[in-house]
Amino acid sequence: MSNGETSHDQRYEHQGGRTGRGRLAPARAGMWLLARSLGHLVRTGRLTVFDPLGETWRFGPGGGPSVSIRLTDRALPARLLANPSLALGEAYMDGTLRIEAGTLRDLLSICMTEIDAVDALPGRRLTRWLDGFRTRSLHHNPIRRSHANVAHHYDISTDLYDLFLDADRQYSCAYFPTGDETLEEAQTLKKRHIAAKLLLRPGLEVLDIGSGWGGLGMELARQHGARVTGLSLSAEQIAAARDRAAQSGLSDQVAFEQRDYREERGQYDRVVSVGMFEHVGRSGFDAFFAALQRVLRPDGVALVHAIGTKAPRGGSDPWIRKYIFPGGYLPSLSETIAAAERSGMWVTDVEVLRLHYAETLRHWSERFAQEREAARKLYDERFCRMWEFYLAACEMAFRNGRLMVFQIQLAKRRDSVPLTRDYIAETEAGQTAGNMSSDTHTRRAS
Template sequence: MSNSETSPDEGFEREAGQIETGRFAPGRAAMWLLAKLLLRLVQNGRLTIYDPSGEAWHFGPGGEPAVSVRLTDRPLPAQLLANPSLALGEAYMDGTLRIESGSLRDLLSICTSDMDAIEASPGVRLIRWLDAFMARRLHHNPISRSHANVAHHYDISTELYDLFLDADRQYSCAYFPTGNETLDEAQALKKKHIAAKLLLRPGMEVLDIGSGWGGLAMEFAQLHGARVTGLSLSTEQIAAARDRAAQSGLSGRVTFEQRDYREERGQYNRVVSVGMFEHVGRSGFDAFFATLQRVLRPDGVALVHAIGTKAPRGGSDPWIRKYIFPGGYLPTLSETIAAAERSGMWVTDVEVLRLHYAETLRHWSERFAAERETARMLYDERFCRMWEFYLAVCEMAFRNGRLMVFQIQLAKRRDAVPLTRDYIAKVEAGESAWDISTGTEFNRGR
């Protein structure tokens, strides 16, 4: 090891004495404390950090992945200690953290390998406390604020999303039964899986809350004979969905409206919401499920597909909240079901998809990387770095962290769906949902 290289184990005792006697520069003290944290955190691979003074610090047992990064801004070690997620994301965006070997995905894989160590760090604990203290303001989304939050993320160029999404523009967790599916295959299977749980029949009225670019709504109309109303607050998405419905000849069976779900006054046989509940905010849970209860007909069925967390309480990541999804809140399964139960509806089925979104995000990252130059021409280099970080850090949150996706099926009547889950696989295998819903399968379960 050269004179410019420091092993955290070798240097801690000497440098601790310098800190105590006041002979240690504040920036150096922050790097020393960051190294102490990383020594506990890095449990696999090899991470080398060149600090702002050029000294190298080595962490991890060795092997792959192996990553080297250079910090070029003197305040950065202190910022990484105080708010790791926000500082790391911003440093990558601004170029004050440069990856000299390895990849961003490798770096985030190493950094998320021990989430318990991250959560126990003083900076993260303080951020979590402040988030809890300010939860009402951070995650409260009245209609006017919901419009602004949606516009921030979804009213950007549709061309950007076409760079990395599947052909149907499904911007939510795909479904990988074997793990070998292509992205387009997995997104098609996701739609099929949801349709099976909804037991769609021709002529049913369906409400799609958060309908995106309209792919799910149009499939319900085209393949299942349903009449679908899609709701979105995004001007870009509504325009694209209406245009697509017109081109497909489905305008008579699918309508897309730019309005908040709380303003809905219709009555429906089925309600579906995919990837939208994360934007409701904790204070809006009761209003969301009360709306589902109000718009569902007596024999109706609803399906909510959302990102959740197995952490003790829900919340949001500081960097994601600032740059990607303002107002977002990732709920726990327990607080979501409690809110559903308060609405008076039955929870008739729950499924937890754990690594499916990690695989979805991996595909998105690879597609975005292949089209990065086009994205840079649409926006700029800093935007590309932001988007790269977004896709990669979210993948690792699902792969190594506490995030997952859940699907909750709800009904007003306890017998609105069959009494066992066998029907889901049967519908996916090609049996008619209409046949399964006529009563034969219900009687077998009784």
């Protein structure tokens, strides 16, 4: 193609020199192949790429976000082809991919709008094929490995999470009934929604598997009179949760323990797990539901809230797996239901939340951007880029990709919950605005 000409299939425009020979030929060939793929991938908006050889490529029909990026490493186009997700995230972290116009969220929105086209990229297909052979090693999480995986993500500075989470430190999908709620309101409504499905009453004993910084457990104790045991493998989270319980005068109702759920031997009226099942790993599904079945009393009720995928089989993203959640596995709903059924428990209710996490992540991204300088002082510029990419990529995976959140209610007996779902809305309606946790409207004491 000569300078200023349009490609033969009319999917992109190229301005620059002809494909060269000699030592520049591999770099030109890599960019040309990447351009062919982007020509099929970019179906909305406008993407301009300034390549490492000083040439310009334009993709997309317009009519949406417009983004310009500069690639500064000659090997980057080939890496993007070989492993798109991993290479894109690392290039943004390292600064070999620079955004010169538009935003990171716009770039990811353009690239992830056609998720089927992304999965059709040769490198993406190869990565998924190889991951299929390595599923057990990639997603097998015995207790010792689970401790290490949790420490990797959660035993970093709590000050970082305070920069973008709500005041209650809810680090999971919020609940947006209208979409107009603030983050604080939506996280309060999420806890209320979960509590309604647990059919709580004063004095019930609740096990919270993956209790985080303790916000949900304290809410169930304070608003519903439950006695809660929270489990987490994160030393930082357990210390913060215990401190919060003591300051709130709830230490006699709530206990937080650094213990794996597989080691739990108590008996409980209710079991809840929010945002933890994603860390179990595919080989651990049966052990997880067997543990729920073992600790749940005969008339008990359990609720599992987790990120999942609408694909027939779950998996994990290479960049997320390497930098954010090692050992993570996002399950399909069908895989999860099958494992729950093998435990012998009844699946008494299923709800799929589709765009709720996209909105949650949007709020988190905006808050992190506002506090970016504080995050850079805690860590460094590369860490900030990593965190920006994590939040933005996850948002677009929920907004344009296959990810969603599901809530599965379980019971040992078929009559442990009412015959219809009306009780959920009725219970939520009974909780007036004045009963919202005061923690969600004040700054953290811990």
